Amino acid sequence: MKEVKRLKANKTWNQHVVKVENKTLVLEKIIEHSPISRADIAGITGLNKGTVSSLVNELIIENLINESGPGKSSGGRRPVMLHFNQLAGYSVGIDLGVNYILGVLTDLNGNICVEKQTGFTGLDYDEILMELFHIIDALIAAAPKSPYGIVGIGIGVPGIVNKENDILLAPNLNWRNVHLKPAVEEKYGVPVIIENEANAGAYGEKKFGAGKTFDNIIYVSVGVGIGVGLILNGKLYRGNNGFSGELGHMTIDVNGPTCECGNRGCWELYASEKFLLQEARSAGLKNGEEENNASLQTIIELAKTGDAKALDVLDKAGRYLGVGINNIIHAFNPDLVIIGNRIASAKTWLIPPIHQWIENQTLWFSQKDLKISFSDLLAYSAALGVAAFATEQFIKSSLSDEASAL
Template structure:
């Protein structure tokens, strides 16, 4: 039986170990002395924790480095290749998968498009994707596959169960358990907008910002909210379902059961629907993909450009409401629609400038995602990396 004193000592040690590892992760190279100086830990504690991290192959040692007068110090660096994470962005009509190292650099990626598949068919596509990604993980890695993260377009509770994904027609799907049973690694399931927000905050346009709204615009619309550097998920994990706020009280019926939802007017689905009604002798508008639409816009198709600008206006309406509610430091527009930035941005920013409260616009930055279609997959992979470190550095002991 461990005493409270022993337990407290253990907790302090593990917290210090995380502190030391984070210091090494966030610096390309650093010495033990520098770690002690920056963290305030004594040199003996730092040396002991560094020894453990070296044994666990989470860091590397090389050198010597520059000396300030005494013996030249050995230099430490983070071993980003100690393990690999899989990140998956599961969309309504596609699946994008990536393999990243522990730093978040992409080793391999694969994209597959599909249309109108059943639950079982999508699950098979997901298995194929993950199997392909696993095959590209270097076999010499000490930890190999450390986890799988999946971003899904739906409501995910705190137990990571998918309660509802309207555009996939999924209800009460425990994808976490299904994938853990199949692959025997920890699995993180997250709302795709939350994963996208985390991905942009870590690796994209959100770097250096602390209060962020990430607007994920694909077939539907989701919003990832970051407040004071922390992902906000709400009381039960359901925050960010702004795609289903009503902007037209007498509007169309939505798959969620509501009417006049924002995503019916400002999403990729809305754009495709509007363009189907266009006519031109040399173009079959009813069969266009978003990529083909972007190509036509680049070629100066004025009908296409006008429809994209209309989507930008509707996006501005919803974003304006959120700006007035959250007073964010930054708004990021991401996912598939970010490809249409050249035509969306002028209309969207004009609407916000003309309709947002003037004090809400102070110090407000409107950006499009830097990682565009990869934000969600990167965020999902990063969730798995953080879970790996948490589990690896905070192992349970008997008390």
């Protein structure tokens, strides 16, 4: 008798698992092809029309999709069209940089509704946490009313993050073994995702930016340091323990200076925003009448005027970016390299030396069908990427709740 009950329970469980999988598939197709009819969903998914209709009705009740007026007819009755309800909830995406925090509030389709940003220097972990809370508080306060409210918070950080979302090392922040996730979850009571900012940027570009139509993408995030995110065969590649992409710390000069990570001659010592500012100071570039305080924007403004020193600094950084990108191309044979983060604002002057280095140094067959571009999303790649992670986790958990409750 016990065996019969167990078999019935397993059958019930399996039926619910199949239902959740089908429901997920239906919602995915509505998100991808909105507006779409029930009949078209059945045609795309291979599910029968009765199953599609039943699952659609559930999704409407759950406020995840909406119906609109009839669409075009192919000969019979004009079909009712279905739309993903992108305003059912909102996600918070945070790009936590070495000297700034950029936060965005997005709807469930990744559209930015509100953004907040702050800069800082020399703050410790607790002080940065307070700045982070201020940004998140402001974004949540600005969120419109919705059925699900804030569905999750994603935070991209410039460091090594393990599969448990712990920050093992963020050398430019001087962080080691930092548990940011529980601190944020305890305060806000919503799911939190912590991700390496370059991984987040790569995903943001794949989903919303220059990488939409590419499957093998290298995203090079150039800020105070350099991080690399990898999209391989259409999926974010994290490596064995989640530590892939730390290519800003590959050695390009064995006799080079010591990096914050403890290695010598790291790529980010020669091609990052930090390097640009050091070179600008050494060249005597200045902001107005003040010496030695040139910012990235100062360098760009001087370059616009044809300032020889500013142009030389940017050319040097571009060549060193080309050195690292060349190594990455030979390792991964991508079809697209995207250079992003704040350095993208200087693309006008960085493109020529990067392209020249690649043309001269990259093996000819690795250059075939290769495109090198700067981010379409500029500084928003990582924030949008982690917001998308939070949204996708919400949708997945919402659809699986009924199965997990059994």
